Amino acid sequence: xxxxxxxxxxxxxxxxxxxxxxxxxxxxxxxxxxxxxxxxxxxxxxxxxxxxxxxxxxxxxxxxxxxxxxxxxxxxxxxxxxxxxxxxxxxxxxxxxxxxxxxxxxxxxxxxxxxxxxxxxxxxxxxxxxxxxxxxxxxxxxxxxxxxxxxxxxxxxxxxxxxxxxxxxxxxxxxxxxxxxxxxxxxxxxxxxxxxxxxxxxxxxxxxxxxxxxxxxxxxxxxxxxxxxxxxxxxxxxxxxxxxxxxxxxxxxxxxxxxxxxxxxxxxxxxxxxxxxxxxxxxxxxxxxxxxxxxxxxxxxxxxxxxxxxxxxxxxxxxxxxxxxxxxxxxxx
Amino acid sequence: xxxxxxxxxxxxxxxxxxxxxxxxxxxxxxxxxxxxxxxxxxxxxxxxxxxxxxxxxxxxxxxxxxxxxxxxxxxxxxxxxxxxxxxxxxxxxxxxxxxxxxxxxxxxxxxxxxxxxxxxxxxxxxxxxxxxxxxxxxxxxxxxxxxxxxxxxxxxxxxxxxxxxxxxxxxxxxxxxxxxxxxxxxxxxxxxxxxxxxxxxxxxxxxxxxxxxxxxxxxxxxxxxxxxxxxxxxxxxxxxxxxxxxxxxxxxxxxxxxxxxxxxxxxxxxxxxxxxxxxxxxxxxxxxxx
Amino acid sequence: xxxxxxxxxxxxxxxxxxxxxxxxxxxxxxxxxxxxxxxxxxxxxxxxxxxxxxxxxxxxxxxxxxxxxxxxxxxxxxxxxxxxxxxxxxxxxxxxxxxxxxxxxxxxxxxxxxxxxxxxxxxxxxxxxxxxxxxxxxxxxxxxxxxxxxxxxxxxxxxxxxxxxxxxxxxxxxxxxxxxxxxxxxxxxxxxxxxxxxxxxxxxxxxxxxxxxxxxxxxxxxxxxxxxxxxxxxxxxxxxxxxxxxxxxxxxxxxxxxxxxxxxxxxxxxxxxxxxxxxxxxxxxxxxxxxxxxxxxxxxxxxxxxxxxxxxxxxxxxxxxxxxxxxxxxxxxxx
Numbered sequence: 001x002x003x004x005x006x007x008x009x010x011x012x013x014x015x016x017x018x019x020x021x022x023x024x025x026x027x028x029x030x031x032x033x034x035x036x037x038x039x040x041x042x043x044x045x046x047x048x049x050x051x052x053x054x055x056x057x058x059x060x061x062x063x064x065x066x067x068x069x070x071x072x073x074x075x076x077x078x079x080x081x082x083x084x085x086x087x088x089x090x091x092x093x094x095x096x097x098x099x100x101x102x103x104x105x106x107x108x109x110x111x112x113x114x115x116x117x118x119x120x121x122x123x124x125x126x127x128x129x130x131x132x133x134x135x136x137x138x139x140x141x142x143x144x145x146x147x148x149x150x151x152x153x154x155x156x157x158x159x160x161x162x163x164x165x166x167x168x169x170x171x172x173x174x175x176x177x178x179x180x181x182x183x184x185x186x187x188x189x190x191x192x193x194x195x196x197x198x199x200x201x202x203x204x205x206x207x208x209x210x211x212x213x214x215x216x217x218x219x220x221x222x223x224x225x226x227x228x229x230x231x232x233x234x235x236x237x238x239x240x241x242x243x244x245x246x247x248x249x250x251x252x253x254x255x256x257x258x259x260x261x262x263x264x265x266x267x268x269x270x271x272x273x274x275x276x277x278x279x280x281x282x283x284x285x286x287x288x289x290x291x292x293x294x295x296x297x298x299x300x301x302x303x304x305x306x307x308x309x310x311x312x313x314x315x316x317x318x319x320x321x322x323x324x325x326x327x328x329x330x331x332x333x
Numbered sequence: 334x335x336x337x338x339x340x341x342x343x344x345x346x347x348x349x350x351x352x353x354x355x356x357x358x359x360x361x362x363x364x365x366x367x368x369x370x371x372x373x374x375x376x377x378x379x380x381x382x383x384x385x386x387x388x389x390x391x392x393x394x395x396x397x398x399x400x401x402x403x404x405x406x407x408x409x410x411x412x413x414x415x416x417x418x419x420x421x422x423x424x425x426x427x428x429x430x431x432x433x434x435x436x437x438x439x440x441x442x443x444x445x446x447x448x449x450x451x452x453x454x455x456x457x458x459x460x461x462x463x464x465x466x467x468x469x470x471x472x473x474x475x476x477x478x479x480x481x482x483x484x485x486x487x488x489x490x491x492x493x494x495x496x497x498x499x500x501x502x503x504x505x506x507x508x509x510x511x512x513x514x515x516x517x518x519x520x521x522x523x524x525x526x527x528x529x530x531x532x533x534x535x536x537x538x539x540x541x542x543x544x545x546x547x548x549x550x551x552x553x554x555x556x557x558x559x560x561x562x563x564x565x566x567x568x569x570x571x572x573x574x575x576x577x578x579x580x581x582x583x584x585x586x587x588x589x590x591x592x593x594x595x596x597x598x599x600x601x602x603x604x605x606x607x608x609x610x611x612x613x614x615x616x617x618x619x620x621x622x623x
Numbered sequence: 624x625x626x627x628x629x630x631x632x633x634x635x636x637x638x639x640x641x642x643x644x645x646x647x648x649x650x651x652x653x654x655x656x657x658x659x660x661x662x663x664x665x666x667x668x669x670x671x672x673x674x675x676x677x678x679x680x681x682x683x684x685x686x687x688x689x690x691x692x693x694x695x696x697x698x699x700x701x702x703x704x705x706x707x708x709x710x711x712x713x714x715x716x717x718x719x720x721x722x723x724x725x726x727x728x729x730x731x732x733x734x735x736x737x738x739x740x741x742x743x744x745x746x747x748x749x750x751x752x753x754x755x756x757x758x759x760x761x762x763x764x765x766x767x768x769x770x771x772x773x774x775x776x777x778x779x780x781x782x783x784x785x786x787x788x789x790x791x792x793x794x795x796x797x798x799x800x801x802x803x804x805x806x807x808x809x810x811x812x813x814x815x816x817x818x819x820x821x822x823x824x825x826x827x828x829x830x831x832x833x834x835x836x837x838x839x840x841x842x843x844x845x846x847x848x849x850x851x852x853x854x855x856x857x858x859x860x861x862x863x864x865x866x867x868x869x870x871x872x873x874x875x876x877x878x879x880x881x882x883x884x885x886x887x888x889x890x891x892x893x894x895x896x897x898x899x900x901x902x903x904x905x906x907x908x909x910x911x912x913x914x915x916x917x918x919x920x921x922x923x924x925x926x927x928x929x930x931x932x933x934x935x936x937x938x939x940x941x942x943x944x945x946x947x948x949x950x951x952x953x954x955x956x957x958x
Contacts, residue, residue, distance in 0.1 A: 271841050
């Protein structure tokens, strides 16, 4: 494998896998049944350029959140490499990892559980900055004021506790905490899903502003295709632990290459009451990731499936310049 | 930059008002604070409140009924029961607090470790806990005191060895919830070590149930201390301890009910005070959480 | 078309210790035979409380303070508890966001459907046949097998379907759907939207849909009421609402949506945050966030006014919004 540093993209994930071992019930042990495994992330590879926003979409259980948490090393990856500016952070441990962590941070979905309810805003930000020696104690107040201004909140809010803020304000504080370390790469895991529409727009604008001002690289995870289309440069679509399609956002939304992508786009409710259909975008529900079907994971639900789809798993390959799809019969060629 | 003006923030004054109104609205907290306060005063300054010494005997005034001079009467040695009860406060309170404090700390730490690390650490600690849970509290304490021999110090050791289990169980279940909260994940991503996450981020959020339980546990420990002293396994006479006083007065119950009744009432008073305090604390901590 | 349900000046308030939260404060609308009527708004606007008031299922410390809810000539607000029992489930059914809270975990799906047949003269065999038929209509494969199972054996989408089956077992004339697709994945949401749409026509029901999602509104509703801080701000047929919004709040909601036209274009959010319902001033509750705010707005509450037949808006300055376009072209001028 090529590990030459100069050729790496800013973020380069290679063959990342994460499997969870499920509880092994006593009955199964006695019956000598093997322990069940859940392949949440299965051999995922992608790259993100500096300053780019990559969207990650898929339905619940597709592994997008696990992927995010594996990249930030909340979970230990089973396999694969995560190159961050040329350095494989999947192999880092201890102090080296802690040093490197400053550069990649995460924004969470639930504004109600993502802030420590017993720490004031000032305590929270002070702890982060002093722990990583971002500044000296005397400079902390100045930095906090600046951070709060960046996320559109007044300095007077620093003494308050999370319980005193609304959902949108909490999300801003979560962003401030991530920014406190001056990271260059941020993973936003459903950052606006829990917010009301009008507040959602405020936070989306804020993220866009911050990204531009600080030249951040973003991995933006969402199940809301409308938001993803608005926010991202490129999109990766996940299904049952694998990326099935990856392309420039507009190109993907105009014309899907993978049948599953097409289904997802079709299923999102159109904002035009005159444009209604009766037929389902797709029948049924995704199968359990514990017992994956043979061949292409999407084949049992795919209206284009042929024999080969049931035997051979397609690889994520370029079907057109800049467009990757894991399908034997991509919809565009 | 986004220049959103957030004007819809609730004024800070509103929150302060809320905190005050909890004091107003929680009668149990108020009553608890007053009652525990009284108990503390009795324990702190017994000499100022009781005119007599708790141990000085007076052969002329044996088994006297409550009067102005001896509001709680006198016992079979002519000792002033009021003085004995007042001086006993310090001993019973010390038993209650000391016997609670140590298990509170050890139990919470064990629960913290078991809940946070999970896996085999949790399994081992919880199996040990199961063994302790299998015996009734007082039976186990009596057994340990019987082995170590009677006396106040051995009483402490017995309660410390047994009392941690409830705290461990309470804290463990809270930690198992808290450790999956996104703020804990955020702390990990920020690079914080386990110790910092445990003590600064998880502990303050899981301790409230333990604190509330501890307030009630003080009562339990005072009662256990008194019971064991009553049985002759704890505080030894002539030290004025409520349980011991009751035990000594038991023989004279038909002639001099006051010897047993007043230390008993003192126990009830202190117990009610701590229970109310625990109740009020749980209101207060619950409201503060969110 | 006749209205099947008429809500007039409904007020449902929640009495907290130190303040009264006027969650629903004078809401009026009617639902026509066979139509899907939408109540849309953000969290805390009173849409769910309105919906629950209809079946008198408001949680403590909430109470219907005044107003009337007329169904088939009876006022549900004044009806006896026994009378309500004959309405709930049988005349008016309800489905919820989280099916697990609506389904009983210890009863088989069969038993729960049978419960809904209570009071009807049917033999067990007839009940069984009806239940199977119902599950088939609702789109549950192999109903003979699934009917013997428990809710936890069902997947998320199937649970939602089972809940709908139970709600529809007694063939209610009106279905109240409180955020029925919010917890679902987009492909399942799509299925449930279309399922409810087709059931409505097939069974001749009316539907009251409560949702925060304008996409779901556009795919399901014939008419919509937009709620804010306990008031209906605008009421119109769905196409008109999407093409010619005539209330600043509706317009704000619509412009907050990333409509997918241009990447990176700035969204136009509504500034600020919703007000505290416990302490509203005398004026329009939306005034502090409104871009068209005028001097009247902070002083008096605007009345509902007719913009065009069937299109009502609660705004002092409807004229200021003349010519403003929504998400789609108005009817007639559509390309």
